[in-house]
Amino acid sequence: MGGAVSAGEDNDDLIDNLKEAQYIRSERVEQAFRAIDRGDYYLDGYRDTAYKDLAWKHGNIHLSAPCIYSEVMEALMLQQGLSFLNLGSGTGYLSTMVGLIIGPFGVNHGVELHKDVVEYARERLDDFVKTSDSFDRFELCEPQFVVGNCLDISSDSHQYDRIYCGAGVQKAHENYMKIMLKVGGILVMPVEDQLTQITRTGQSSWESKNILPVSFTPLVQQSRPDAIKRDTVDLPPVSVRSLQDLSRIYVRRTLRFLTNEESRCRGLPAHKPPQKRKRRRCRQRCINTYVFVGNQLIPQPVESEEDECIEEELKDKEEEKEKEEEDATETLKAEEPQVNLLRDRILSLPLPESLKTYLLYYREK
Template sequence: MSHATPKAIDALMKIPRGDFIPHELADGAYADTPLRCSRMGFNISAPHIYIVCLSELDIQPGQKFLDVGSGCGHMTCLGGYLVGPYGVSHGLEIVDEIMEFGRNNAIKFSEKSGIDLSNVEFKLRNCFLPDPEETIYDRINVGSTCPKQMVKVLLRSLALGGKLIAPVDDELRVYSKDNNGNITKKNLLSVRFSDLTIPTDEELQRAEFMSQRSKSLRINVPNDNIFQSYGKLVNSDLCTDFTFLLYDKQIYAHRLFLQMRTPKYFQTVEELKVVELPSELKYNGLIGVLEYIYSASMPMETLKVQDLVQSREHLTAVMDAAKYLSIDVLAQYCQDLLTLYNGVDVETDERVPITMTMKNQLQASRDDEKKLLQVQLSELLTKPKSPPGSTITLSAGGSKIICHKVILECRSTFFKSFFTSGMKETFSELIEIHGPFELDDFVLYLKYLYCGDEFIINNDNIVDILRIADYFNESCLKSCCERFLSSSIDNDNVCFLLQTSSNYNATQLKRVCIERILEVSQCQE
């Protein structure tokens, strides 16, 4: 048992083998021997093999784990327990009956033990065929012998810094991929396993064809995370009109966001442009609060015990700054995490005791704050009561719309070029907007800019929104429109949508339309 680690043994004690084997094999549940389930046609490895594999893989909280040949589901559930609520564990099978057996075992054990295994998922697919989701895993366990020439196929799904353990020939081997993608291997011990099922050449070719076709029909939407966009305004001099001073350091801010996000504090500094903060506050604490103000970002929980000391210090700094700036919800959130961490002994405990329920509650708190920020941003358009000097007026379709320069410049390359070109728009407080769109559609576009709401799109306005996205060179919004339209392509509208895609430079939609036309033509032949 030289390979055994306390973490691996703990996992096997918490999730015992006996709850996963078929009833006819119950007598051998805890014998250190492999078991053959003849009824369904699969094997269950001996417990000492599980310990060797788990110890060598050294599965960490938050990782993605793949169990190839999941069988009874035992190893898949052990992986789910070790990756914890922030990780995922996938079991892969090629026989539906076996996959369902493993899935049912996981469900029954979770209900019986109270151990939350909702991060465990079973999938039906041969490991050598393309993964439609193209998931990359941190740890991979292979439960059957893999031909030497096929190991490279499995390694494609292994993340940088990852480990894969598999029987190859008569050796149990662990493969490690470093951060540069270089592979090293180590032989552990001699073993005998059943063989993985290798797809035929025809199956491989068909699967590869279907995978490539699926990719060609996929609309890729660029990441347009408004919270990341606004997060870039933290301590940014872009349109800044307010400065914090903290022991000789200048931290830039924006009165608009302070008024919107911490109105109680803003009332105390409304007439000021520079505020000196008490030296008891920490710089990283103030930055943490500003991240909340601009992007609703809140500190993530710590998964590793060795990181707790640093995390406690950071949470305390953020909590103190949040209290000073009268942001009660953030201060309480930090206090709740600190209370949780206070029960952890960094010298003896191996895990931070965060359950799936706790994780979901913390995530719900963060999601609620992001939704609140989106509502507040949306209200800026309808209730434009803002600090002096923070607004700019757009004239479009005979109407005047009060907007906010910092938001337009932060969120739109079109408007950023307006404000930084050195032309008259750079200095004007009234900007004329002309284009091939109606006023209502322009207002919807502004709403998208402010709060990232792609639900402005519907069946009635989809082409109009695509037109305005093209005009303002809004690639993410355009891709959202393309995705919306591609989901409704049929033989009757494909030619219209092809023309629409050409009119508004929607290249992804155009590709999908051409694929559909070619498919219809081949069927008719």
């Protein structure tokens, strides 16, 4: 499913389209979408389709349409410190966006059936942490992925505040999914061709709300002889962070705050917003026509397109203006290269190189 919004030329253009179509409605969801380039989760040679509102599949690797992910992110109503379980975590694209919102003191787990996809997701996560400047603008709860069938999760596993299932759930498995949810928690999953938001209101009570019609591949049910015991999936343990890790989080948080405050004092934005493209508008003119209502002839305005020659002239002028804006933007970028302020601040500290490297998460960039 997809194609609900116009195709974008890059990630920011795609997000603009999703906002305009009201799929992205909150600032925190918008920030998460802008921080992670969807194209980075595509294989080489397929990136030209990354910013279309369409699902993509290559072998076992699969990405849902952007409009689906945005509705899921909004429906989950994410907050800092929550625990999240992604059933059918795939490339890790959604899990990483969730991690930017729930922050370092949340829990972020994913279960994926295919081992090669889990390896791919870990590679994409590692690339984001080590190479993306967006990583330094957030405090990430890094996803942990395990291989297994999400229908075989151990019965004594802990419960979660938020759960998403990225495959079609049959009615027979609906209660199985609900039991993994904490009271007050939210579960989002496709049920009978409807993306559904389920809120657990009590020990044995839930409220359901249909979000939009969807078409998902159903959950894979492994068929094995009864004599063969199926392997259970053990989710990662929820553990307390080490003192060393907590120190890194708080040092980086303090430096990020001080750097942003200094930028504001100098009248500079901490992070430049992406350049917005002006959308071409189709000018229309009003003409009068007449319609019969009963036995009366009534004048009525009707919208029609401008004459073809005027339309072409306007189009040429707008294209020329857009080209000038793009050239000006490129010149500005060349004169004012993007700077990772947090990274520069850490590198300027009078600290041993090994400690700087640790504070930078051993980043390559």
